[in-house]
Amino acid sequence: FRGRGRLSDGPRLGVMATDGAPSTTSAAVGNEVELAAAGRTTQGVPPSDTYLKESGHWIADFAEYADMYRRSVREPERFWTELAAREFVWHPSAAPTVGDALQANFDVRHGRIEVQWFRNARTNICYNAVDRHVHAGRGDQVAFHYEANDVDDARAHRAITYAQLLEMVRRMAQVLRDAGVQRGEPVAIYMPMVPELPAAMLACARIGAVHSVVFGGFSAESLAGRIADAQCRVVITCDGVMRGSKLVLLKQVADEAIALCESRQPGFRVHTQLVLRRVPERLPHVTMMPGRDRDLHQAMAAVDLSAAAAPATATTNGAEAVATDGPLLAADVEWVHAEEPLFILYTSGSTGKPKGVLHTVGGYMVGAASTFKYAFNVRPDDVYFCTADCGWITGHSYGVYGPMLNGATQVLFEGVPTWPDAGRLWAIVDKYRVTHLYTAPTAIRALKKAGDAFVKRYSRRSLKLLATVGEPINPQVWGWYHQVVGDGRCNVVDTYWQTETGAHMIVSPPVRGFQQKPGSAGVPFFGVQLAVLDASGREIPFQPGVESEGLLCIRAPWPSCIRSIYGDHERMESVYFKPFPGYYLTGDGCRRDGEGYFWLTGRVDDVINVSGHRMGTAEVESALLRHPAVAEAAVVGMPHEIKGEGICCFVTLNDGYDGSGALRDELVQMCRREIGPIASPDRVQWAAGLPKTRSGKIMRRILRKLAEQGKHLDVASLGDLSTLADPSVVDALVRDYVEE
Numbered sequence: 001f002r003g004r005g006r007l008s009d010g011p012r013l014g015v016m017a018t019d020g021a022p023s024t025t026s027a028a029v030g031n032e033v034e035l036a037a038a039g040r041t042t043q044g045v046p047p048s049d050t051y052l053k054e055s056g057h058w059i060a061d062f063a064e065y066a067d068m069y070r071r072s073v074r075e076p077e078r079f080w081t082e083l084a085a086r087e088f089v090w091h092p093s094a095a096p097t098v099g100d101a102l103q104a105n106f107d108v109r110h111g112r113i114e115v116q117w118f119r120n121a122r123t124n125i126c127y128n129a130v131d132r133h134v135h136a137g138r139g140d141q142v143a144f145h146y147e148a149n150d151v152d153d154a155r156a157h158r159a160i161t162y163a164q165l166l167e168m169v170r171r172m173a174q175v176l177r178d179a180g181v182q183r184g185e186p187v188a189i190y191m192p193m194v195p196e197l198p199a200a201m202l203a204c205a206r207i208g209a210v211h212s213v214v215f216g217g218f219s220a221e222s223l224a225g226r227i228a229d230a231q232c233r234v235v236i237t238c239d240g241v242m243r244g245s246k247l248v249l250l251k252q253v254a255d256e257a258i259a260l261c262e263s264r265q266p267g268f269r270v271h272t273q274l275v276l277r278r279v280p281e282r283l284p285h286v287t288m289m290p291g292r293d294r295d296l297h298q299a300m301a302a303v304d305l306s307a308a309a310a311p312a313t314a315t316t317n318g319a320e321a322v323a324t325d326g327p328l329l330a331a332d333v334e335w336v337h338a339e340e341p342l343f344i345l346y347t348s349g350s351t352g353k354p355k356g357v358l359h360t361v362g363g364y365m366v367g368a369a370s371t372f373k374y375a376f377n378v379r380p381d382d383v384y385f386c387t388a389d390c391g392w393i394t395g396h397s398y399g400v401y402g403p404m405l406n407g408a409t410q411v412l413f414e415g416v417p418t419w420p421d422a423g424r425l426w427a428i429v430d431k432y433r434v435t436h437l438y439t440a441p442t443a444i445r446a447l448k449k450a451g452d453a454f455v456k457r458y459s460r461r462s463l464k465l466l467a468t469v470g471e472p473i474n475p476q477v478w479g480w481y482h483q484v485v486g487d488g489r490c491n492v493v494d495t496y497w498q499t500e501t502g503a504h505m506i507v508s509p510p511v512r513g514f515q516q517k518p519g520s521a522g523v524p525f526f527g528v529q530l531a532v533l534d535a536s537g538r539e540i541p542f543q544p545g546v547e548s549e550g551l552l553c554i555r556a557p558w559p560s561c562i563r564s565i566y567g568d569h570e571r572m573e574s575v576y577f578k579p580f581p582g583y584y585l586t587g588d589g590c591r592r593d594g595e596g597y598f599w600l601t602g603r604v605d606d607v608i609n610v611s612g613h614r615m616g617t618a619e620v621e622s623a624l625l626r627h628p629a630v631a632e633a634a635v636v637g638m639p640h641e642i643k644g645e646g647i648c649c650f651v652t653l654n655d656g657y658d659g660s661g662a663l664r665d666e667l668v669q670m671c672r673r674e675i676g677p678i679a680s681p682d683r684v685q686w687a688a689g690l691p692k693t694r695s696g697k698i699m700r701r702i703l704r705k706l707a708e709q710g711k712h713l714d715v716a717s718l719g720d721l722s723t724l725a726d727p728s729v730v731d732a733l734v735r736d737y738v739e740e
């Protein structure tokens with residue numbers, strides 16, 4: 001193994017990690033020692049020869065990976081500035097230079113947490129994701145193979161080249177400009193997975209506006225909360241869409257959401273709603289509010305692109321400076337500062353309403369693109385398929401920006417993996433000769449359960465790399481993905497990260513010399529300094545051969561790090577940075593094995609992970625409390641075969657109400673209506689009382705145990721219950737527990 005020599009080849013590195021001997025970690029930075037140990041393991045699954053032969057590689061082997069990691073943590077600013085300058089187009093008079101980063105050091109005791117990268121540089125992420133490839137002569141390359149929900153929807157299925165996408169984006173950008181959208185202004189996007197969705201995101205980015213994509217499965221109430229939080233005055237939506245065999249009426253939900261916002265905040269108005277007509281044959285009569293609603297395609301068709309070349313906002317500067325790179329096409333691009341906002345994406349926290357995570361242009365671009373490049377090894381002839389919806393961060397970073405910044409060809413799938421049957425993903429793989437698949441353990445579990453026959457029906461010969469994200473992957477499920485889906489020939493890549501991190505933090509790099517350990521997310525990506533903290537907040541240093549367990553934290557800023565919570569910077573500081581000054585707190589527990597591999601053990605806060613989607617227990621509780629029958633509610637996660645975690649609700653009813661099946665259905669409907677179908681409770685238990693401490697805090701660990709073990713719960717195993725106001729509540733809960 002080459003890395004061994006390299007990593008320990010000099011006193012300057014200070015990493016003398018020879019087998020068995022304690023390493024000198026004093027001079028090592030970040031997780032250099034962990035990487036050195038990981039490079040020596042013999043415990044994992046090495047990449048197959050077929051993979052190494054068939055796949056292209058950006059880096060030679062894990063030794064080179066470790067070497068790049070070392071440079072990325074020793075001289076972060078130099079490392080990222082060089083990479084940024086090399087791989088992207090910046091405004092010629094404002095390219096990134098060393099000295100442009102503001103390293104907040106993640107220490108709240110030193111003042112405000114303010115992360116900035118490339119702050120004097122200017123760029124445009126849409127230009128980098130689309131225009132650049134067209135100017136380089138790759139306009140005919142397919143950007144998206146659009147696979148519609150219905151297999152036989154011949155009119156919908158189509159390939160969109162980078163040149164066609166550019167035209168689409170330019171038209172849409174002009175429609176937004178004409179609607180008065182300003183640089184820095186948030187625009188809400190509530191759409192299904194159709195090509196117009198990434199195009200709308202890119203159109204916002206093109207004019208310096210800020211997109212706020214809301215997953216098309218969220219309810220009117222959830223959408224209203226998000227529109228109101230960012231005060232979006234322009235909404236882009238769609239008449240409706242088929243998801244599997246179900247018609248989803250997005251426009252109706254959007255109308256309702258807008259009405260809610262306007263009634264709650266006098267004076268606030270959504271002045272423009274752009275509506276994509278996706279299913280006119282099913283919904284011939286969509287009501288369009290005169291003066292507000294516009295047909296998106298009609299508006300785009302009416303744009304005169306030669307006029308669009310003169311930017312309406314007049315703040316575009318320096319477009320002429322990139323004249324050699326296509327003056328006309330670039331003239332409608334807004335060259336924004338790297339630290340201007342790119343998007344807001346709402347995610348669940350342990351308390352309160354969802355947080356609008358804010359990412360900025362430059363650092364996010366560098367993070368999404370570089371992780372995509374090195375974690376997935378996608379090469380020009382490959383076809384990449386990410387199954388995530390653009391409504392989640394995975395759809396942002398690895399369904400739009402990461403792949404497109406790398407000029408990849410992708411599949412954009414409107415439907416669901418189990419419709420018309422559980423073979424759909426594999427049919428798509430064969431249809432487009434997909435080489436790289438990125439999906440979530442919950443989907444893999446559902447397809448595994450459906451049986452191998454669905455997989456075996458298709459050749460899947462094109463597949464080279466299988467990646468996962470969203471929750472820990474169980475080793476058996478990993479084995480099925482590797483052996484059955486990948487026929488043992490593909491490389492399996494786990495990727496751990498969050499909405500807040502913007503891009504991968506832990507990956508299992510698909511390179512020679514790195515062994516995958518099924519169930520472990522792997523090792524840190526470039527620039528990521530992971531720390532394992534004990535409960536008192538002390539960092540547990542890595543020692544080869546010694547396993548440790550604790551809270552996963554990150555010690556230093558990386559380019560695509562969260563910049564703020566929209567409208568509430570203080571909340572960002574208190575959630576992520578105040579608990580342990582000097583660290584970003586992920587909210588996840590982890591185990592680091594004696595060979596430096598990281599194993600995620602799940603959330604340590606009141607966030608549950610349902611099918612890879614984050615759900616705050618507090619959000620579900622507030623939805624339940626809206627029902628007049630509910631006096632009190634406590635929500636916990638419970639093990640679920642397909643979803644990973646299911647939602648278990650303990651509900652105390654008001655006097656005069658009895659727990660019936662009909663009431664249970666009403667409560668389930670309440671959650672679906674308030675939040676969306678993903679928040680449907682899997683179990684509702686009636687509780688005479690909830691286990692509370694004297695200070696009134698619900699002891700959720702008791703409820704979690706109960707949801708897991710049901711009637712078999714041994715109360716004595718719960719440990720100290722003396723802080724409970726009324727310990728007899730627990731016996732009653734176990735007695736009344738109804739097994740399902």
Ligand code: 6R9
Binds near residue numbers: 495609
């Ligand atoms: C990308 C994404 C983030 C939470 C995160 C953790 C869990 C994500 C994981 C994983 C184990 C992985 N998570 N990837 N756990 N292994 N590979 O999912 O973002 O929706 O913000 O969720 O998901 O608990 O904290 P997000």
